[in-house]
Amino acid sequence: MPVPKANLYPDFNIVRLSHVELGVTNLAASRKFYADVLGLQVTDETATHIYLRAMEERGHHCMVLSKQDRPTVGALSFKVYSEVDLDAAQKWFETRGRPCAFGERPYQARTLHTSDLHGVPLEFYFQIDRLKPIHQRYELYRGVKPLRIDHFNCFSEDVDAAVAFYNDMGFRVTEYTEDEATGRLWAAWLHRKGGVHDIAFTNGSGPRLHHTAFWVPTPLNIIDLLDLMATTGYLANIERGPGRHGISNAFFLYVRDPDGHRIEIYCSDYQTVDPDLEPIKWGLKDPQRQTLWGMPAPKSWFEEGSLFEGVAPRPPALKSQPIIAP
Ligand SMILES: [Fe+2]
Numbered sequence: 001m002p003v004p005k006a007n008l009y010p011d012f013n014i015v016r017l018s019h020v021e022l023g024v025t026n027l028a029a030s031r032k033f034y035a036d037v038l039g040l041q042v043t044d045e046t047a048t049h050i051y052l053r054a055m056e057e058r059g060h061h062c063m064v065l066s067k068q069d070r071p072t073v074g075a076l077s078f079k080v081y082s083e084v085d086l087d088a089a090q091k092w093f094e095t096r097g098r099p100c101a102f103g104e105r106p107y108q109a110r111t112l113h114t115s116d117l118h119g120v121p122l123e124f125y126f127q128i129d130r131l132k133p134i135h136q137r138y139e140l141y142r143g144v145k146p147l148r149i150d151h152f153n154c155f156s157e158d159v160d161a162a163v164a165f166y167n168d169m170g171f172r173v174t175e176y177t178e179d180e181a182t183g184r185l186w187a188a189w190l191h192r193k194g195g196v197h198d199i200a201f202t203n204g205s206g207p208r209l210h211h212t213a214f215w216v217p218t219p220l221n222i223i224d225l226l227d228l229m230a231t232t233g234y235l236a237n238i239e240r241g242p243g244r245h246g247i248s249n250a251f252f253l254y255v256r257d258p259d260g261h262r263i264e265i266y267c268s269d270y271q272t273v274d275p276d277l278e279p280i281k282w283g284l285k286d287p288q289r290q291t292l293w294g295m296p297a298p299k300s301w302f303e304e305g306s307l308f309e310g311v312a313p314r315p316p317a318l319k320s321q322p323i324i325a326p
Contacts, residue, residue, distance in 0.1 A: 002160060002185050003173045003279050010170030012088035013081040016193035017152060018128070020212050021064040021074030022261050023309065029258040030065050037234060038214070038225070038263070039143025043131060044107075051107070054146040054214060056135040059128040060107040062149040063212070071259035072309040073209045075113070075121040076152050076199070078192075082126050086112055089124050092169070117165045118156060118207045119311045144225040146214040150266050151197045153211045155204035155305050157314045159185040162201045166190050171199065174272050175247045175280040177289060184318055186284050189247065194273040196248040205313045208305035211254065213264035219251040222265050229255065240301050243294020247282060254301065261306050 024030040031050055034040045040052040043060055051061040059079075066074060080086055090100045093114040105111045109127035116122055134140055135147070156162045163173060163185055171190035174197060179186045189197035202210060216222060222242050229238055234255070239262065241253040253265040282289040290297055302321075307313065 002163075002178060002183060003176055003188070004164055004167045006172045006275065007168055007170055008275050010168070011092045012085040012170075014085075014124070014170060014192045014198075015079045015081055017149060017198040018059065018077040018079045018125070019062045019064060019149065020076055020152065020209075021066055022212075022257075022259075022306070023068030023070070023072035023074060024065050024257070024259050024261075025068065025071060026258060027065060027067050033234075033237075033257050034063065034065065035142075037143050037228060037232065038265075039141065039146055040214075041134065041140060049106075053131065054148045055141060056133075056147045057149070058130050058133060060131060061128075071261060071306060073121075073261075073306045074309055075123045076209075077123040077125065078198075079128070080124050080126050083110070086110065086124055086126050090114075096165075116207075117161060118158070119308070120154060120207045121308055121311070143228065144214075144216050144221050144265050146216055146265075148215050150195065150213040150215040151199060152209065153200040153202060153213070153264070155206035155208040155210050155313070155316075156201040157204075157206040157316045159188055159201045159203050159318070163188045163190065166199065166201075172272070172275075172277075173279045174277065175282065177247070177282045177284055179284050179318060182318065186318060187247075191272055194271060196250070196269040196272060203316050203318050204302070204305070205315055206305075207311060208307055208313050209261075210305045211262040211264045213266040216265055216267050219267060222251065222253045222267070225253065225255075225265060240297050241294060244292040246286070246288040246290065246292045247280075249292070260304065262301075262304070 044051040048067045050065040052063045100114045107129040108125045112124040176188040177186040187202040189200045239254045248269045250269045
């Protein structure tokens with residue numbers, strides 16, 4: 001059994017994933033993609049940054065676009081319960097030899113900057129500016145009608161080690177893929193907020209960000225987005241789907257932004273709040289693991305990902321490969 005026992009009483013309490021900072025090369029092109037096509041709401045913008053939120057979010061942002069010379073990922077951000085948890089998080093990361101510093105972020109109270117065992121830049125905060133609800137302002141809904149950020153998915157050079165690290169932090173594994181030949185983890189999905197995952201790790205050259213996912217109301221919103229993208233110059237940005245994953249049972253679509261950052265549009269996974277929920281195991285060679293139905297994933301989906309700023313990826317320890325479409 002490669003999945004560690006859940007840590008139900010972690011040293012500090014994470015509420016959920018919060019937001020991602022993406023480095024983009026053309027702010028205007030990215031604004032058009034994220035605001036006009038996908039339908040995220042702009043909450044602030046400057047000459048160098050654009051802040052966005054989804055329709056049911058009351059925190060100031062779930063995505064920050066930052067003008068850069070090349071596409072990168074700044075940090076993955078998580079919200080903790082209170083300032084006490086923030087200080088406990090600092091202690092937890094320092095104990096594991098990770099660099100820690102407190103810094104300022106616009107619209108956020110005191111923020112801890114650190115990184116995980118493989119160098120993924122992480123941020124933790126306890127308070128972010130609250131905005132008025134807009135989930136019933138139906139005149140604002142556009143694009144795929146994104147309701148909330150749902151999860152991050154990262155390539156990892158050692159999924160067993162990543163799962164051990166995040167499990168100790170209090171993330172709980174809901175589903176996993178095991179390489180039967182070695183008994184090692186090939187991928188795992190871990191949550192804090194009670195869905196299938198806040199973060200997932202997949203074997204591959206890492207660390208790199210595979211995708212950021214947004215929850216939408218129904219599969220029909222995904223079909224509407226496909227019609228919109230196909231007729232507004234974004235046909236080539238549709239990478240995989242629509243389809244249904246075996247893992248998570250979610251209806252999905254993967255698209256690429258103007259810089260190649262991958263976004264998943266996601267709906268209808270399931271509740272995982274029971275502390276004794278048993279993780280579901282999948283075999284690496286089971287094709288319905290990735291795709292319950294729909295076209296198999298293309299090669300780009302397995303190989304391409306976004307680099308974290310200043311972090312060079314390393315080849316994975318595990319060489320096994322799943323089934324890849326020609
Ligand atoms: Fe995903």
